[in-house]
Amino acid sequence: MARLELRNLHAQVAEGGEKILDGVDLEVRSGEIHALMGPNGSGKSTTAKVIAGHPAYEVTDGEVLVHLDEEEFEDIEIPEDMRTVNLLDLEPNERAALGVFLGFQYPAEIEGVTMVNFLRTALNAKLEEREELFEDDEGEEAEADADDEDAGYDTSPMEGDVEEGDVGVAEFQEIMAEKMDQLDMDTEFAQRYLNAGFSGGEKKQNEVLQAAILEPSIAVLDEIDSGLDIDRLQDVSNGINALRDEQGAGILQITHYQRILDYVEPDHVHVMLDGKIAKSGGAELAHQLEDEGYDWVREEAYETA
Amino acid sequence: MSSDQDHLRETDSEARFEFKKEESSAFRAEKGDLDEETIRLISEDKDEPEWMLERRLRALRQFHAMPMPTDWPGQPDLSEVDIGQIVPYIRPDIDTRGGVDDWTDLPEEIQDTFDKLGIPEAEKNALSGVGAQYESEIVYQNMQERWEEKGVVFCDMDKAVQEHEELVKEHFMTNCVPASDNKFAALHGAIWSGGSFVYVPEDVTVEMPIQAYFRMNSEGMGQFEHTLIIAEENSEVHYIEGCSAPQYSEFNLHSGGVEVFVGENAHVQYSTVQNWSKNTYNLNTKRAICEREGTMEWISGSMGSKATMLYPSTILKGRGATDNHITIAFAGEGQNIDTGAKVYHNAPDTKSTIESKSISKDGGRTNYRGLVHISDGAENSSTSVECDALMFDNESTSDTMPYMEIEESKVDVAHEATVGKIGDEDVFYLQSRGLDDDDAKQMIVAGFIEPITEELPIEYAVELNRLIELEMEGSLG
Numbered sequence: 193m194a195r196l197e198l199r200n201l202h203a204q205v206a207e208g209g210e211k212i213l214d215g216v217d218l219e220v221r222s223g224e225i226h227a228l229m230g231p232n233g234s235g236k237s238t239t240a241k242v243i244a245g246h247p248a249y250e251v252t253d254g255e256v257l258v259h260l261d262e263e264e265f266e267d268i269e270i271p272e273d274m275r276t277v278n279l280l281d282l283e284p285n286e287r288a289a290l291g292v293f294l295g296f297q298y299p300a301e302i303e304g305v306t307m308v309n310f311l312r313t314a315l316n317a318k319l320e321e322r323e324e325l326f327e328d329d330e331g332e333e334a335e336a337d338a339d340d341e342d343a344g345y346d347t348s349p350m351e352g353d354v355e356e357g358d359v360g361v362a363e364f365q366e367i368m369a370e371k372m373d374q375l376d377m378d379t380e381f382a383q384r385y386l387n388a389g390f391s392g393g394e395k396k397q398n399e400v401l402q403a404a405i406l407e408p409s410i411a412v413l414d415e416i417d418s419g420l421d422i423d424r425l426q427d428v429s430n431g432i433n434a435l436r437d438e439q440g441a442g443i444l445q446i447t448h449y450q451r452i453l454d455y456v457e458p459d460h461v462h463v464m465l466d467g468k469i470a471k472s473g474g475a476e477l478a479h480q481l482e483d484e485g486y487d488w489v490r491e492e493a494y495e496t497a
Numbered sequence: 498m499s500s501d502q503d504h505l506r507e508t509d510s511e512a513r514f515e516f517k518k519e520e521s522s523a524f525r526a527e528k529g530d531l532d533e534e535t536i537r538l539i540s541e542d543k544d545e546p547e548w549m550l551e552r553r554l555r556a557l558r559q560f561h562a563m564p565m566p567t568d569w570p571g572q573p574d575l576s577e578v579d580i581g582q583i584v585p586y587i588r589p590d591i592d593t594r595g596g597v598d599d600w601t602d603l604p605e606e607i608q609d610t611f612d613k614l615g616i617p618e619a620e621k622n623a624l625s626g627v628g629a630q631y632e633s634e635i636v637y638q639n640m641q642e643r644w645e646e647k648g649v650v651f652c653d654m655d656k657a658v659q660e661h662e663e664l665v666k667e668h669f670m671t672n673c674v675p676a677s678d679n680k681f682a683a684l685h686g687a688i689w690s691g692g693s694f695v696y697v698p699e700d701v702t703v704e705m706p707i708q709a710y711f712r713m714n715s716e717g718m719g720q721f722e723h724t725l726i727i728a729e730e731n732s733e734v735h736y737i738e739g740c741s742a743p744q745y746s747e748f749n750l751h752s753g754g755v756e757v758f759v760g761e762n763a764h765v766q767y768s769t770v771q772n773w774s775k776n777t778y779n780l781n782t783k784r785a786i787c788e789r790e791g792t793m794e795w796i797s798g799s800m801g802s803k804a805t806m807l808y809p810s811t812i813l814k815g816r817g818a819t820d821n822h823i824t825i826a827f828a829g830e831g832q833n834i835d836t837g838a839k840v841y842h843n844a845p846d847t848k849s850t851i852e853s854k855s856i857s858k859d860g861g862r863t864n865y866r867g868l869v870h871i872s873d874g875a876e877n878s879s880t881s882v883e884c885d886a887l888m889f890d891n892e893s894t895s896d897t898m899p900y901m902e903i904e905e906s907k908v909d910v911a912h913e914a915t916v917g918k919i920g921d922e923d924v925f926y927l928q929s930r931g932l933d934d935d936d937a938k939q940m941i942v943a944g945f946i947e948p949i950t951e952e953l954p955i956e957y958a959v960e961l962n963r964l965i966e967l968e969m970e971g972s973l974g
Contacts, residue, residue: 244929247921284928285937293929300926304944310930313940318931385944402930 193222193261194291194409196243196442201254203242212238214467215254222409222442225432227453227478229446230464231486236446237297239464240414244294245284256280258290264409265291268326288314289321291409293441295399295416302386307398310386311405312364318406319359371404375431392419393428400431403441411435412444417452429455450482463489531580533557536687543655543690548666556676556686563680566806571864571896573804573833578750578778580684644703650696651707654723657694664696668725673756674784682782685721685754692722692753697732699760706735706768706954724755728763730788735766737957749777751802757785759793761815766794768953770961773802775832781807789815789844796952798961799826799836800968808866810839813847813878820849825949827968828861828893837867837898842875842908851882854949856942858889858969863896869910870902879909886916887945889938939966 196219203213212235220226230236242249243256256279262270279287302310359367368382375397387395396416403411416428433456435441445456453461453475461477462469463486470493471477481489536557540550565575644651650661657665670676676686697703728734751773759765765785773779779802785793795809811820822838840849855863865884886895897914919941927937943950943962950958 244925246925283933284925285931285933288929288931296926296929300920300923302923302927302941302944304947305940310927310940313936314927314930314932317933317936321931321933406930 193440194264194442195222195259196220196292196410196444197255197257197259198239198243199255199257201239201242201256202252203238203249204252206248206250209250211252212249212467213242216464216468218444218462218469220410220442220444222440223436224460225436225443225445225456225458227445227447227458227461228464229448229461229478229481230470232448234464235467236464237414238467240294240412240444240446243279243287243292243412245279245282245287251280258292258410260290260409265322268322270326274326285317286321286325288406288408289318289325291407293403293406293408293411295396295403295411295413297415297418299387299395299399301388301390303388305386306383307386308365308368308382311368311402312359312361314402315364315406316358367405371401374404374434375401376427377401393421393424396420396428397424397431400428400435403435404431404439407439408435408441410442410444412446414446415448416445417447417449425452426455428452432456450478453478465490465493531557531688539688539690543658545658546662546666549658549669552670552676553687553689556670556683557688559676560680560683560687563683565680569866570898571835573806573835575778575780575804578780580750647701648696648698649701649703650694652694654692654694654725655690657725661694661696664727665694665725668727668756668758669723670754670756673758673786674754674782678782681752681780682754685723685752685782689721689723689754693724693726693736693738695724695726695728695734695736697728697734697763699729700731701729702733703735706737708737720749720751720753722753724753726755726757726765726767728757728759728765728791730760731762732760733764735768737954738767738769738771749774751777751779751781753781753783755781755783755809757783757793759785759787759791759818761788762790763788764792764794766796767809768796768957770798770800770953770957770964772800772964773805775801775803777802779805779807783807783809785809785811785820787811787813787815787818787820790817791815792819792821794821794823795838796823796949797825797836798946798949799824799834800961800964801832802834803832805834805836807836808839808868810841810868811849812841812843813849813875814843816844817846818844819847822849822851822853823949823952824851824853825946826853826855826863827965828855828857828863829968830859830861833862833864835864835866837865839868840870840880842869842871842878842880842905845874845876845878847875847878849880851880851884852948853882853884854945855884855886855895856889856945856965857886857893857895860890860892860894862894865895865897865899865914867898868900868902871905871908871910873904875905876907878905879911881911882913884914885945886914887942888916888918890918935969939969942969 198216198218201213201216204211216239228236228239238249242251258277258279260270260275260277262275264270277290279292369379372379372381377397387398390398399416413432417425420428429452432443436443445452445458447453458475458478461473461475463471463481465486471489533554536553537550540553566572670686674682676683695707724738726736755767757765757767787793793811797809799805799807809822813820820840824836824838826834826836828834834855837853838851840851842849849869851867853865855865857863863886867882869880869882871878871880882899884897884899888895895916899912899914901910901912903910919938923941924934924937927940928934932940942965946961946965950961953961
């Protein structure tokens with residue numbers, strides 16, 4: 193079980209740009225679904241990107257903490273003094289290794305890199321990074337020696353280095369086929385180039401597929417519902433529910449619309465206004481927003497301020 | 498350290514490109530001896546027929562008469578190319594005139610050299626034929642008997658002059674790449690040595706790629722190998738050449754020549770991955786002539802060198818002939834890779850495609866320089882040119898110079914160019930999935946060159962990817 197905690201988070205566009213986050217406080221635990229709603233420009237996507245470590249933003253104050261249990265990852269026991277980590281000290285890939293996943297609203301298209309090779313490389317990179325983050329010094333030296341002895345590829349260059357403990361090609365293909373089946377994706381996707389030429393819906397489905405394979409503790413999904421037709425919306429929603437129900441992931445679902453919340457029922461709903469959480473509540477809050485818009489929240493927020 | 502670990506360090510891929518052997522040669526033309534006397538010595542040493550000597554001498558005169566190219570827009574600086582400093586010819590100190598048949602008959606140091614480049618592995622992996630050139634001579638080749646039975650010839654060029662004299666006399670630097678073509682073709686014509694000769698008779702398909710590997714191993718030497726491929730009517734062959742050179746402080750010159758004759762309805766693919774040391778000037782002339790319904794394909798990866806000027810070209814001579822180019826260039830600090838393609842559509846219904854990709858980093862410069870010429874009367878011809886440049890930083894440069902000379906109106910011409918920096922968003926996306934910054938960039942580049950690697954046999958794809966990986970780590974220096 194992990195817990196993601198944003199404490200008084202302030203952020204601006206890098207190199208002295210516009211201030212966007214103005215003290216965000218938020219907590220998401222594994223197994224919970226949170227919806228983060230709010231009008232355009234309120235800072236929802238920035239929150240997601242700052243959590244994942246996007247270089248375009250600079251954090252000026254506050255913390256993004258991940259609290260881990262000792263048995264968070266298979267085979268790795270996390271020492272007591274390392275169970276709370278400030279993500280702001282880590283590179284994006286290290287954050288991913290700790291189990292934080294960002295589902296993109298506009299995922300990059302990478303030509304020439306097949307889905308299957310990319311995802312296997314990512315999975316192995318993440319497992320390896322985890323070991324590096326938590327092993328003691330002695331272990332690190334052994335790891336460094338092992339790296340030195342790796343003199344190239346054992347198989348194809350497009351498949352990356354083969355090292356002991358890695359998920360192999362055949363094993364990975366099985367994992368991927370199973371997850372794709374759950375999401376009702378065509379198996380030919382495995383051989384397509386990462387997001388290249390994918391429709392909007394396919395891209396969103398692909399983001400959920402990646403989460404299913406990388407098994408995050410916390411998944412931040414940035415407007416994963418935009419541009420989906422009703423069938424696709426259901427597939428994607430099933431995938432999100434499975435992340436929680438089968439893998440125990442905590443979900444922070446960023447959305448404009450109530451629509452997806454009919455399928456992915458949130459435990460908590462937060463409204464973001466002007467770079468802060470202005471109001472939090474249960475699933476009923478989303479319905480109220482759908483009916484009445486955001487103005488009343490704004491009025492309420494400024495009255496109490 | 499255990500001997501196992503020693504072994505692992507020795508085969509470390511970085512070291513593969515840095516080591517060099519003490520040179521031991523049987524015959525060595527002296528530096529700066531680029532006169533008639535030297536040419537006569539080379540020709541005599543090779544026991545060449547009179548007509549070849551005459552061609553060499555004529556080429557030498559043409560070389561001395563022609564000026565250095567200096568006025569092309571954005572061309573690499575050749576002012577340091579000093580022909581007088583080049584040793585034009587070196588023969589290794591072994592009796593390998595006709596090549597040896599068995600790998601283990603080679604001297605240990607040569608075996609060792611190729612071992613580091615992974616050639617025995619390639620051989621083990623059931624490649625059909627390997628001809629490897631060490632210095633200026635073919636020292637090893639292995640050809641399957643069944644090809645010989647079908648009349649296929651694959652041997653070194655010097656041997657071809659002796660044993661296939663009529664074919665060579667007819668095709669060698671006559672109507673495909675004449676010595677008068679450019680200054681470096683003339684230089685090549687005068688002092689060429691070694692290379693490959695491939696002859697595929699009518700109706701024969703050589704199913705597996707024919708491979709040759711060239712390597713420069715002596716300081717300050719020029720390498721001038723000639724490749725002549727003749728594919729008769731309805732035949733098919735894929736020829737692959739790999740090149741790699743260790744690093745030296747003195748500059749090197751490589752000026753190869755490639756001539757390809759594609760017969761009616763024949764299909765030739767010429768693939769090459771070249772990695773030259775950072776002080777090599779790589780100035781080549783490669784051309785194919787394609788008869789009716791014939792297909793020519795050029796696949797090339799140009800890595801390393803201080804400056805490269807290379808524009809493989811095809812003359813589409815017969816109706817319905819097709820030409821495809823896929824090229825990739827990588828330029829790092831202090832490098833200028835000027836490469837592209839030339840196609841002449843001289844008949845109706847001819848088609849060509851050019852796909853050019855370049856990567857530049859740390860102030861490196863890549864140019865695409867291309868020419869598509871469609872002659873009056875080449876009706877219903879079509880061409881498509883696509884250039885993509887990928888840059889790592891703001892110091893690097895990439896230019897696209899796609900010349901089009903269209904003299905016929907009933908044609909279909911398309912050109913598309915994209916230039917981009919490795920995108921921060923792309924890198925971040927991959928990082929957010931667990932890849933570190935370097936691996937993310939490497940993956941983007943591997944994807945960028947994928948159209949090339951997918952066309953190459955796996956060993957070459959591995960080597961190309963490995964080379965680019967090393968370039969990106971900056972460990973090739």
